[in-house]
Amino acid sequence: MNFKTVYSLLSNDLKKIEKELEQVLDANSPLLKKSSLHYLQAGGKRIRPIFVLLSAKFGKYNLDKVKNVAVSLELIHMASLIHDDVIDDAETRRGRPTVKAKWDNRIAMYTGDYVLARSLELITSLKNVHAHQILSETMVELSIGEIEQIRDKYDFNQTLTNYFRRIKRKTALLIAASCQLGAIAAEVEPIHQEILYKFGYYAGMAFQITDDILDFTSTDEKLGKPAGSDLLQGNITLPVLFALKDESVRSEIIKVNEYMDLEELKQVIASIKNTDAIDKSVAVSDWYLNKAMNLLKELPDKESKSLLNAVVLFIGRRNF
Amino acid sequence: MNFKTVYSLLSNDLKKIEKELEQVLDANSPLLKKSSLHYLQAGGKRIRPIFVLLSAKFGKYNLDKVKNVAVSLELIHMASLIHDDVIDDAETRRGRPTVKAKWDNRIAMYTGDYVLARSLELITSLKNVHAHQILSETMVELSIGEIEQIRDKYDFNQTLTNYFRRIKRKTALLIAASCQLGAIAAEVEPIHQEILYKFGYYAGMAFQITDDILDFTSTDEKLGKPAGSDLLQGNITLPVLFALKDESVRSEIIKVNEYMDLEELKQVIASIKNTDAIDKSVAVSDWYLNKAMNLLKELPDKESKSLLNAVVLFIGRRNF
Numbered sequence: 204m205n206f207k208t209v210y211s212l213l214s215n216d217l218k219k220i221e222k223e224l225e226q227v228l229d230a231n232s233p234l235l236k237k238s239s240l241h242y243l244q245a246g247g248k249r250i251r252p253i254f255v256l257l258s259a260k261f262g263k264y265n266l267d268k269v270k271n272v273a274v275s276l277e278l279i280h281m282a283s284l285i286h287d288d289v290i291d292d293a294e295t296r297r298g299r300p301t302v303k304a305k306w307d308n309r310i311a312m313y314t315g316d317y318v319l320a321r322s323l324e325l326i327t328s329l330k331n332v333h334a335h336q337i338l339s340e341t342m343v344e345l346s347i348g349e350i351e352q353i354r355d356k357y358d359f360n361q362t363l364t365n366y367f368r369r370i371k372r373k374t375a376l377l378i379a380a381s382c383q384l385g386a387i388a389a390e391v392e393p394i395h396q397e398i399l400y401k402f403g404y405y406a407g408m409a410f411q412i413t414d415d416i417l418d419f420t421s422t423d424e425k426l427g428k429p430a431g432s433d434l435l436q437g438n439i440t441l442p443v444l445f446a447l448k449d450e451s452v453r454s455e456i457i458k459v460n461e462y463m464d465l466e467e468l469k470q471v472i473a474s475i476k477n478t479d480a481i482d483k484s485v486a487v488s489d490w491y492l493n494k495a496m497n498l499l500k501e502l503p504d505k506e507s508k509s510l511l512n513a514v515v516l517f518i519g520r521r522n523f
Numbered sequence: 524m525n526f527k528t529v530y531s532l533l534s535n536d537l538k539k540i541e542k543e544l545e546q547v548l549d550a551n552s553p554l555l556k557k558s559s560l561h562y563l564q565a566g567g568k569r570i571r572p573i574f575v576l577l578s579a580k581f582g583k584y585n586l587d588k589v590k591n592v593a594v595s596l597e598l599i600h601m602a603s604l605i606h607d608d609v610i611d612d613a614e615t616r617r618g619r620p621t622v623k624a625k626w627d628n629r630i631a632m633y634t635g636d637y638v639l640a641r642s643l644e645l646i647t648s649l650k651n652v653h654a655h656q657i658l659s660e661t662m663v664e665l666s667i668g669e670i671e672q673i674r675d676k677y678d679f680n681q682t683l684t685n686y687f688r689r690i691k692r693k694t695a696l697l698i699a700a701s702c703q704l705g706a707i708a709a710e711v712e713p714i715h716q717e718i719l720y721k722f723g724y725y726a727g728m729a730f731q732i733t734d735d736i737l738d739f740t741s742t743d744e745k746l747g748k749p750a751g752s753d754l755l756q757g758n759i760t761l762p763v764l765f766a767l768k769d770e771s772v773r774s775e776i777i778k779v780n781e782y783m784d785l786e787e788l789k790q791v792i793a794s795i796k797n798t799d800a801i802d803k804s805v806a807v808s809d810w811y812l813n814k815a816m817n818l819l820k821e822l823p824d825k826e827s828k829s830l831l832n833a834v835v836l837f838i839g840r841r842n843f
Contacts, residue, residue: 232667232670232671232674233668234670234674235670243713286632286633286636289632293808297581308662309673310670310673312606312609312632313606313666313670313673314670316606316639316662316665316666316669317663317666317667317670319636319662320659320665320666321663323643323655323658323659323662324656324659324660324662324663325660326655327652327656331652332647332649332650332651332652333650335655336644336647339640339644339646340644342636342639342644343637343640343641343822344633345636346554346633346636346640346641347552347637347638349633349636350552350554350555350630350633350634350637352631353630353633354554380668389741415843434650437685444816454579460821463532467623495657516842521706523777
């Protein structure tokens with residue numbers, strides 16, 4: 204089974220989620236509607252809703268209940284993207300922000316706040332305090348992760364631990380929460396809820412590491428941004444940390460700064476790819492994926508199990 | 524009884540809340556700790572915690588339970604101030620943002636997200652889904668209010684309805700929620716919860732209108748910013764809306780823009796104060812205060828009732 208099959212098997216439910224996402228953001232403020240739908244229409248893999256749905260299938264699957272959770276998780280993810288963009292937007296107009304640019308940033312910041320608040324409102328439909336606890340704790344970690352990412356920018360002396368802690372907070376915990384909340388919504392047995400949470404954590408770590416690898420190995424076209432953008436922005440990811448161990452490549456990498464031109468950057472990327480950094484990173488991602496797949500063995504034999512397996516395999520093989 | 528007496532009667536509990544606020548923000552990230560404590564140490568009237576405490580006193584007052592609610596409400600307010608500042612900060616450095624300035628804005632934005640998330644985490648200690656619902660709905664309204672405020676900036680043709688809806692969302696609903704959540708935490712009788720919620724709404728409306736009046740009538744020193752700052756920033760408040768009805772003053776007001784120098788602004792403020800705009804605004808504030816005081820009559824006779832009455836009187840008379 205491949206990932207496309209997963210999509211097509213879930214397509215009816217995913218369509219309903221897509222519709223719900225639109226409806227939730229259909230605020231009576233036209234400005235807010237425009238700005239939040241702007242992000243929604245940019246699309247996405249909807250990986251968090253997929254984890255919610257598949258985890259819920261281990262219990263009493265009720266789309267109406269599960270849908271709200273799936274939408275809520277996607278909205279939290281979207282809100283964090285919006286807040287990331289506020290800052291990026293400000294940078295691209297560096298030095299000469301137009302009034303329009305500033306206006307948009309304000310709107311974007313509060314749109315992020317709005318999307319987040321809508322997400323929290325939705326999760327209360329579960330009538331489960333524990334669910335709210337999980338979500339708010341995840342949000343605390345997410346915001347600490349964002350701040351750590353800023354702190355660690357262009358810090359070429361950071362450790363692997365810095366990196367792993369950061370991606371745990373920024374990505375893995377939200378995917379773990381997606382699985383757990385999907386399970387809670389469908390009243391999955393507590394022991395299986397726990398397994399799904401851990402599964403989500405491992406899958407999430409692999410998902411982010413793969414993302415970080417793709418920034419080097421994929422094409423500008425597929426990424427929708429120049430390859431190596433992470434490095435240019437000072438985000439020191441796993442491949443970079445491995446490459447820094449090579450003294451000659453290290454001397455190239457530490458010259459990277461946000462003003463470096465793209466041709467020079469391409470040279471640095473080529474040097475990184477010339478080391479064993481990518482292979483080593485893939486090995487780490489595979490380690491997490493194996494952990495995730497092993498956990499699946501502990502779950503009851505349902506169709507959803509093979510679907511989750513397909514998602515895990517997709518994470519390791521995807522090129523977008 | 525005056526407001527000082529309210530403070531001194533609550534001082535033990537307020538001190539504990541202050542301590543808790545510090546502890547909650549004591550993240551293990553030194554950067555985050557620094558940025559969030561920065562706002563905390565700037566102080567404030569802690570009006571939301573006061574409403575929480577006094578409302579809780581109509582039920583089974585348990586400081587440990589009520590404390591978390593009070594801290595949570597103050598944190599939401601603080602998070603919204605932080606996000607307001609992100610934008611303002613960007614403006615003061617207009618045209619030439621230093622790297623440090625941009626860095627601080629990023630940090631500030633995520634600090635706001637962090638403070639908000641901590642607030643939500645705290646409210647889950649209540650183990651009451653309805654409480655989360657109230658809080659998340661208030662947050663939705665708050666963010667819509669922020670966006671409306673941006674939309675309505677320098678719009679001299681907006682209506683009184685625009686203004687009232689905006690301050691309802693930006694201020695009154697959060698104070699209403701403070702009263703309601705304090706009451707919920709102390710298991711106050713539902714009918715009294717409802718009254719406290721409405722009371723908080725009316726008191727909150729008056730609180731914001733008074734704030735908007737003070738921007739004209741208070742001194743730079745007491746405000747901690749130049750008088751008339753709201754108008755300069757394009758926030759069209761109640762006194763301005765009333766003054767706009769005077770044709771000659773209107774022609775002065777509509778010339779206000781963010782680049783206007785302070786001397787010229789002072790002239791406009793003097794003209795506004797020369798109309799009946801301030802008196803009319805005070806009358807509206809008094810109308811809300813009366814509504815609030817009348818609601819108090821429907822509550823059981825407890826010491827807290829006279830304390831809430833003192834708070835209401837303070838709102839109408841305060842000069843800071």
